[in-house]
Amino acid sequence: MQPEELALSPVRAFANPGWFEALFRAHYPRLVGLLAHLIGDRAQAEEIAADAFSKLARRSALFATRGDVTAWVYRVATNAGLDALRANSRRRRKEEAAGAERLRTAAEPGALEEIISRERAARVRAVLGSLKPRDAQLLLLRSGGMAYRDIAQALGVQASSVGTLLARAEREFERQYRVRYGDDL
Amino acid sequence: MIECWQAGELRAYLDRELPAADMARLRAHLQVCGACAELSAHLEQRAGWVASRMDTLSAPATVLVGARPHPKWGVRATIALAAALVLVLVLLPRRAEKPVVFATPPRAAASPSAPAAQPPAAVRPAVIRRILPRKKPAPRAKPQLEYFLALDDEPVETGMVVRVGLDNGRVPADLIVGADGRAHAIRLVSSVTGGK
Numbered sequence: 190m191q192p193e194e195l196a197l198s199p200v201r202a203f204a205n206p207g208w209f210e211a212l213f214r215a216h217y218p219r220l221v222g223l224l225a226h227l228i229g230d231r232a233q234a235e236e237i238a239a240d241a242f243s244k245l246a247r248r249s250a251l252f253a254t255r256g257d258v259t260a261w262v263y264r265v266a267t268n269a270g271l272d273a274l275r276a277n278s279r280r281r282r283k284e285e286a287a288g289a290e291r292l293r294t295a296a297e298p299g300a301l302e303e304i305i306s307r308e309r310a311a312r313v314r315a316v317l318g319s320l321k322p323r324d325a326q327l328l329l330l331r332s333g334g335m336a337y338r339d340i341a342q343a344l345g346v347q348a349s350s351v352g353t354l355l356a357r358a359e360r361e362f363e364r365q366y367r368v369r370y371g372d373d374l
Numbered sequence: 375m376i377e378c379w380q381a382g383e384l385r386a387y388l389d390r391e392l393p394a395a396d397m398a399r400l401r402a403h404l405q406v407c408g409a410c411a412e413l414s415a416h417l418e419q420r421a422g423w424v425a426s427r428m429d430t431l432s433a434p435a436t437v438l439v440g441a442r443p444h445p446k447w448g449v450r451a452t453i454a455l456a457a458a459l460v461l462v463l464v465l466l467p468r469r470a471e472k473p474v475v476f477a478t479p480p481r482a483a484a485s486p487s488a489p490a491a492q493p494p495a496a497v498r499p500a501v502i503r504r505i506l507p508r509k510k511p512a513p514r515a516k517p518q519l520e521y522f523l524a525l526d527d528e529p530v531e532t533g534m535v536v537r538v539g540l541d542n543g544r545v546p547a548d549l550i551v552g553a554d555g556r557a558h559a560i561r562l563v564s565s566v567t568g569g570k
Contacts, residue, residue, distance in 0.1 A: 229431070306430065328428060332428040337386065352382035352383055352384075352385040352389070353380065355385055356384075359417075359421055360420065363420055
């Protein structure tokens with residue numbers, strides 16, 4: 190279900206006037222952590238998460254239930270994160286190449302581990318960026334420790350189908366990763 | 375007849391996300407069904423493989439060389455500058471302890487024959503200023519006022535402007551002091567020949 194469809198849900202204002210703050214407190218830190226893992230830039234992750242909540246605040250009256258709202262925020266934010274991941278890819282490659290070169294020449298302790306760690310994360314991000322958005326979102330949310338019930342809510346699917354979708358997403362991730370990088374970690 | 379389970383259910387089982395009754399039934403089924411046990415092992419292996427790669431994203435993000443400056447750094451730099459200014463103001467001597475002297479030097483310097491034993495403390499700048507011959511007063515330079523620099527992010531609603539002397543009273547400046555007693559903004563006042 191797309192945000193535009195959610196926006197067409199029956200109008201019903203939430204009874205608790207502090208619902209937005211409660212929602213923000215409950216989900217903002219988690220969302221920022223999730224996005225920071227995805228795009229590797231905490232400041233940008235904070236911007237995207239804040240933007241998602243800002244959009245929500247402007248159109249909250251259009252949502253039917255609290256579940257719709259939570260799902261909408263996660264979906265909008267992770268979609269924006271995936272867009273940022275793709276937009277950043279070229280810039281990131283240049284920066285990481287420059288950073289790796291600097292680390293090599295600096296010959297500091299732990300420089301090699303730093304290079305390897307960056308390279309591994311860059312590969313995972315590249316594969317996530319090549320997946321279908323829902324598959325990438327699913328892997329990301331599950332990797333963040335989210336329960337199936339919450340994942341289902343965030344993605345607008347049945348909780349009973351999360352296992353099936355997750356198995357497919359993992360299969361596709363593995364396939365794409367092996368095509369690009371073989372069995373390397 | 376053995377009823378096998380779907381891959382999605384096996385995947386949920388691995389995450390302990392099935393209802394309790396199904397967890398028990400599937401556990402029992404895996405004991406007797408080789409196909410499901412094999413599929414479950416395969417799914418578990420793949421899940422671990424994917425998780426090990428996803429975990430690489432959990433490493434703390436490092437500062438990228440040449441990364442674009444984040445707009446929030448401008449705000450942070452302003453806050454840091456304001457904090458430094460406040461620190462300077464706090465550490466400076468108070469005006470009451472060392473007042474700004476605007477009078478000319480004592481006349482004793484113009485009469486070298488005066489007894490040297492006269493204590494200099496007896497010379498009060500304010501009194502000397504009054505007995506000076508009143509020449510044509512030099513035009514008072516109009517204070518050149520600068521914009522106030524906010525010392526924090528909070529808007530100044532009410533406050534009192536207090537003139538202080540920085541650098542041992544040599545550099546006059548205006549502070550906007552709020553009702554909480556804290557300075558909220560500062561501006562330097564250059565070319566001032568007299569204080570109010």
